Amino acid sequence: xxASSPEAFPMDPKSNSEAPQKTSPAEIKYFFDSxxxxxxxxxxxxxxARRVVCLTSGGTTVPLEQRCVRYIDNFSSxxxxxxxxxxxxxxxxxxxxxxxxxxxxxxxxxxxxxPYCRSLPDDPLLKCFEPIDDSNVQVRQxxxxxxxxxxxxxxxxxxxxxxxxLPYTTIFEYLQILRLIATxxxxxxxxxxxxxxxxxxxxYVPWESMALxxxxxxxxxLDMSLAQVPKMLLVLRKExxxxxxxxxxxxxxxxxILLAKANMALQKYEMHAVVANELLTRKEEVxxxxxxxxxxxxxxxxxxxxxxxxPLIKLLVERHSAYIADLDL
Ligand code: 9Z3
Numbered sequence: 440x441x442a443s444s445p446e447a448f449p450m451d452p453k454s455n456s457e458a459p460q461k462t463s464p465a466e467i468k469y470f471f472d473s474x475x476x477x478x479x480x481x482x483x484x485x486x487x488a489r490r491v492v493c494l495t496s497g498g499t500t501v502p503l504e505q506r507c508v509r510y511i512d513n514f515s516s517x518x519x520x521x522x523x524x525x526x527x528x529x530x531x532x533x534x535x536x537x538x539x540x541x542x543x544x545x546x547x548x549x550x551x552x553x554p555y556c557r558s559l560p561d562d563p564l565l566k567c568f569e570p571i572d573d574s575n576v577q578v579r580q581x582x583x584x585x586x587x588x589x590x591x592x593x594x595x596x597x598x599x600x601x602x603x604x605l606p607y608t609t610i611f612e613y614l615q616i617l618r619l620i621a622t623x624x625x626x627x628x629x630x631x632x633x634x635x636x637x638x639x640x641x642x643y644v645p646w647e648s649m650a651l652x653x654x655x656x657x658x659x660x661l662d663m664s665l666a667q668v669p670k671m672l673l674v675l676r677k678e679x680x681x682x683x684x685x686x687x688x689x690x691x692x693x694x695x696i697l698l699a700k701a702n703m704a705l706q707k708y709e710m711h712a713v714v715a716n717e718l719l720t721r722k723e724e725v726x727x728x729x730x731x732x733x734x735x736x737x738x739x740x741x742x743x744x745x746x747x748x749x750p751l752i753k754l755l756v757e758r759h760s761a762y763i764a765d766l767d768l
Contacts, residue, residue, distance in 0.1 A: 489533060489627065489630045490531065490532045490533055490627075490630045490631075490632065490759070491532065491533060491534045491535070491536065491624060491627055491630065491631055491632070492527050492532050492534070492535045492536070492631075492632045492633075492634055493535075493536045493538070493617075493620045493621065493624060493631070493632070493633050493634070494520055494523060494524055494527060494535050494536070494537050494538070494634045494636065495520065495537075495538045495539070495613070495617065495634070495635050495636060495637035496515065496517045496519065496520020496521065496523075496524075496537065496538070496539040496540065496551055496552075496636050496637055497515050497517040497520065497539045497540025497550060497551030497607075497637055497638070498512055498513030498514055498515040498540055498551070498637065498638040498639075498640075499513055499540070499607070499608075499609060499610040499613045499637065499638070499639050499640045500512050500513075500540075500608055500609050500610065500640075501609070501610055501640045501642065501643045501644060501665070502609055502644070502649065503644060503649070503650070503654060503663070504649060504650045504651070504652060504653055504654060505646070505649050505650065505651045505652075506651060506652055506653065508653045509653075509654070510609075511640070511642075513638040513639065513640050514638055514718075515540070515551060515636075515637065515638040516551060516552055517539055517540060517550070517551020517552035517553070518552045518557065518722075519636045519721070519748060520537070520539055520551070520552075520636045520637070521539075521551075521552040521553055521554045521555075521556070521557055522554075522557060522746050522748035522749075523634060523636065523748045523751070523752055524537050524554040524602065525554050525555060525557075525592075526748055526749055526752040526753075527634070527752055527756075528554075528596055528601050528602060530752060530753075530756045531756070531760075532632075532756075533601065534600060534601050534602070534603065535601065535602050535603070536603050536605060536620055536624075537554065537602060537603065537604050537605065538604075538605045538606070538607055538613070538616050538617070538620065538637070539551050539553065539604065539606060539607075539637075540606070540607065540608065540637070541606035541607065541608050542608070550606065550608075553593075553604075554593065554596070554602065555588070555589045555592045555593040555596070556589050556593075558585045558588070558589070559582070559585055559586070559589060560582075563582075563586075566579075566582065567579055567582040567585075567586055605620070610639065610640045610643050610668060611646065613637065613639065614668075614671055617635075617671065617675070618671075618679060621633070621675055621679035621680040621683070622679050622680070624680055624683065625679060625680040625681070625682070625683070627683070628682040628683075629682045629683065629684065629762060629763050629766045630763065631680055631682070631683035631684070632683060632684045632685075632686070632755075632759050633675065633680070633683055633684070633685045633686060633687075634686050634755070635672075635685075635686065635687045635688060636688050636714075638690060639668070640668055641667065641668055642665035642666065642667060642668065643665060643666060643668050644663065644665060644666070645666055670708070672685070672687055672704070672708035672710065673707070673708045673709065676708060676709045676710070677709075682766070684711050684758070684759045684762050684763075685708075685709075685710050685711050685712075686710065686711060686712045686713070686714060686755055687704060687708065687710050687713050687714070688713070688714045688715075688716065689701040689704055689713050689714070689715045689716070689728075690716055690717075690718060690721075691715075691716075691717060691718070692717065692718045692719075694717050697715050697716075697717055697726075698715055698726065698728065698733065700715075701713040701714075701715035701726070701728040702728055705728055705729070705730065711729065711758070711762060712727050712728065712729045712755065712758060713727075713728045713729075714726070714727055714728075714751065715727075715728055721747075722738065722746070722747060723737065723738050723747065724736065724737045724738065724747060725747055725751060727751070727754060727755070729758070734754065736750045736751050736754060737750070738750075
């Protein structure tokens with residue numbers, strides 16, 4: 440008898456008894472086959488309602504003193520991460536955990552570029568606002584649209600639970616936050632994605648061998664040796680979040696070595712994609728290096744204000760969906 444028809448389950452004469460009844464696989468199948476289709480079922484099946492991206496941005500600092508006055512920095516304006524966050528939230532992702540660089544000193548407000556603030560000037564407080572009398576300040580007309588959009592879209596993303604911001608400054612904070620996020624996200628399996636655009640220090644001073652106080656110049660030229668920061672990408676892949684889709688970035692200034700280095704990272708750290716970019720052209724084009732070949736993504740120059748992150752995120756979202764579909768088979 441077909442399991443899809445109610446006749447498959449004639450009433451059991453003992454059905455009134457107190458003994459727990461065993462549910463047959465046919466009953467379970469009938470229940471689900473005959474249930475009215477779930478609203479949003481397609482979204483849930485495709486995983487889009489549960490997908491989360493951990494997106495890192497900005498450059499990590501390496502302090503030279505525990506009570507830090509001086510530090511070594513890694514270049515990154517944070518623009519790539521901020522733009523990518525905005526596009527990722529509108530893609531079929533439920534949430535973005537955005538870890539970005541805060542200023543090296545608590546007293547200084549600016550760190551790296553933040554989502555929804557890309558169209559604001561560098562010093563928005565001074566440029567966007569004007570005092571109108573002794574106690575009131577207003578937004579300058581020329582910036583009112585940009586300020587309104589930044590506040591509305593940012594607040595909607597945060598209040599809607601789509602954007603969680605986790606700031607870091609030093610290499611110590613960055614890697615601890617990454618490990619915390621990754622181990623917490625491992626339960627999402629293949630629905631988790633890592634998009635590691637932060638520029639991460641290769642060398643550092645281990646905390647225990649670091650001077651406590653400001654290094655004195657009277658002692659003569661500074662001669663210090665830096666230890667290598669342990670490579671964490673393979674640990675992320677193998678231990679912290681083994682089923683997640685992982686994208687790392689490779690930055691070089693010499694175009695001749697860029698693709699070879701990106702390929703090396705792809706293989707050595709078992710990334711699903713490595714985005715290769717050159718410092719001077721990073722806003723115009725990037726090459727996505729994968730085991731099935733390379734794809735170069737360009738900014739659409741025919742559109743004013745177009746950026747390379749829009750097609751880049753589109754491509755990576757497609758790749759992540761294909762990765763999930765493959766594992767689901
Ligand atoms: C990148 O390559 C980013 O695309 C940029 C973005 C930092 C160039 P901006 O923030 O620039 O928009 O100004 N990030 C990763 C750089 C990095 O440190 N990669 C490591 C490496 O190259 C691997 S994790 O060895």
